[in-house]
Amino acid sequence: MRIFLTLFGILLLTCLSPLAQAERLRIVSDDWAPYIYQENGQPRGLHYEVANEVFKRLHIDVEWGFMPWKRCLAVVEQGQADGILGVFKLASREPFMLYPEEPLSQVEFVLFQALARPHSVTTLQDLSGLTVGTSSGYDYGTAFDTAANFRRESAPTHVANLGKLALGRVDLVVTDLHVGRYLLQRLGLEQQIEALPTVINDMPQYLGLARKPGRQDLVEAFSETLRAFKREPAYANIMSRYGEQNPSLATTVEQQGVSTH
Incomplete structure (x- = not known):
């Protein structure tokens, strides 16, 4: 009888668990190829495929939405969306956002230049007098965001930024290394x-x-499941298809909004 009651208790707790219920989440993000983007109206990308697989293993349905980065942050803070894919941990977000311990990837913001107009840049001081193309609502780190020796010029999309760079309308563009290389290939x-x-x-x-x-x-279940998935060949295959030769890289640049962002 005691065994029966114990099993019944376990079953009841399982049925009441939020992770066991048919939960549906609304997750939003900016268009951030190759990490997450839309193709023929469908979500695609490295982060999307990895996160989608983790959610499947947790038996959670996800509705994916795309919008400008600053709006992504706003709808999560206002409770109009359940989460955001590809975000930094910032103290300003702690009141309204939780994060798994296991990261999706490691950010790497770099500068891109036109070969016809090269610049020698090793420190932020080398940017003096230049105009750097940025993306609206993104946080590139305190040092870059607060530097007063160069001008920042925002563009609505990453493609627009690179187009301005090619035309000489900005001197440099800052974006994630992998995002920049991916877009350069697509744009020729x-x-x-x-x-x-x-x-x-x-x-x-x-x-x-x-x-x-x-x-x-x-959050804890997502972290544990993601950590386990990273050890599987299926994860390495996803990384390889998006040009990542080192699966351990999963621990890239972010679409961080300045709200101050």
């Missing part, structure tokens, strides 16, 4: 634009989930 600009070796900022980016009752359990 690989022979016109290159990445500089100086890293402006690097730090891990995560899935961020809105703070709600029971979400801490989901």
